[in-house]
Amino acid sequence: MALGEENGGSGIGATMLVSPTGGNFNAGYPMAYPMPVYSFGGQNNGGGGMGFGGDWGSLITLFLLFGLFGGMGNGNGFGGGFGGNYDFPWLLTGQQGINNNVSDGFRTAQLSDTVTSVRDGISNLSTQLCGCCGDMQMSLANGFNGVNSSIAAAQSALAQQNYSNQIASLERSYAAQTAQAAGFNGIQSQLAQCCCDNRLGTESLRATVLQENCADRYEAANNTRDIIESQTRSTQAILDKLCSLELDNARRENEQLRTELIFARGQASQTAQTADIRAGQLAATNALVQELRQCPIPAQPVYGSQPIFTCPNNNSGCGCGCNGFNG
Template sequence: MALGEENGGIGATMLVSPAGGNFNAGYAPAPYAYPAPVFYGGNMGGGGNGMGFGGDWSGLITLFLLFGLFGGGFGGGFGGGFGGFGNYDFPWLLTGQQGINNNVSDGFRTAQLSDNVTSVRDGISSLSTQLCGCCGDMQMSMANGFNSVNTNLNAAQNALTQQAYSNQLAALERSYAAQTAQAQGFNGLQSQLAQCCCDNRLGTESLRSTVISENCADRYEAAQNARDIIDSQTRGTQAILDKLCALELDGVKGQLAQAQRENTALQNAVNMATMQASQVQQTAQIRDGQLAATSALVQELRQCPIPAQPVFGNSPIFQCPVNLGQNSCGCGCNGFNG
């Protein structure tokens, strides 16, 4: 039998076993009108598995259950255990059928216990009759309690879920903020690294430009120095060449002057020879002219008278040369020399 919504519950199910039966074969079976929970094994009937009075211990178990419910169960809340069994006040009820059989057999072997149990059975029988009416109310109360507990649990679960969602959302927001800050930090660091790289490249290029400029300046200065050295050597060589040329020119000039002097001497000699020839020719011409004039004068003088008486003591003016043994003196003599 199950207690469900049709019996006033709200979804909670309580399984019960059929009533009746006995626990030991020595007791007479007696039916009972109250339900037996299934956690006792469901063997309350059948004449041998019960532990009540007259073959069934259902009344005693129900009493223990009531004691557990009202004494240590719902009175202390679910936190204290369900019906007292959460604290294991009656461990022989939870150790299985064999444990129940052993414990009950050991506890009720004596006759004194049998008499006491018989009297208790009668009381429990009347009590069970009274409990039949209130069992439904108890089950309804239990169902309502379970419903309230379920409602509270659902509310707590919803609150926990909402809190978990809130915590998760807050964690996500914190994670996003941390990631954003970290990304911004990485971006800033990346920007700094990029700027540092740019600065390093700029410094390297500036240094390289400076080195190149200095190298160019050094090369230009070296080229200028080399050019100055070459120019100095060129000027020195040119001066030497000029000196050699001047010396050679002086020699050439001397040779030219010597040649000019020799040429002048030769020219003078030629001129002298020409002059001498001219003078000889002129002399010859003059002589010829003089001879002609003399001849003409002699011819004219031959016509002049010559004194016959010579004057002694005076040199003769004219001498008559002996030409081939003949005296050629006299006016008009062919051999007159004057």
């Protein structure tokens, strides 16, 4: 006998191998035939009862069973071995066949009662087995359900713990971020104050430097002005002195030039007079020479005891007495 689930339903189905009690085992018939067993509650094939024979399929199976074993008498089925070829083979054999078939019918009824008893026992066994299997499955299902419930509870606890851990971690992170933000805000405030102080100090220093630069520039401008004025006065004094010296030199030069001009004029007048005198003397000399050329001159001069030229006195000069010329 084999048990197994069928059709995927909630009921438990089984298949049994049932051996006949009076069959001809030497006529080539099988030693056993399959008999379906259904679960308690009739959820398969119509659900006509508990176990075998509760619906039309069970009746058809019984008729097929009796046809296969041939009346359990002579081993040839209904009608002396023609059950395998005709639907009603006993009609072909006459009265003897009818009698045989009637006898076979009674034997078949007895066999049916025996099979029914066996069937009921097997059905009860199947029901018990199904109930046992159902209980086992229920126990397994309950066990699996308990395991699943435990796993679900554990998972729920783990999820709750993870959620709690995440919430705690988020709270710690938020607290840390809040503290860090507060620290950053404090640092930013300090940096801003420090920047303001530095800027104020820088501006104060710049104002001081600007004031000092203005004072230095004013002082330097005054000093430069004094230096320029002093240099201007000194330069003007030098220029005045130079101008005075130049005027004096110009005056002296003018006087010298005037003196030189007067001397030059006197010299020129004297030169002109001298030239006039020399010109007169030259003319007189030339005239005298011309006259002397006209006088007879011996080839040889004769000197006597008388001088040729006489000079009456030292102031008048000497002459030969020609034309009253006084040499």
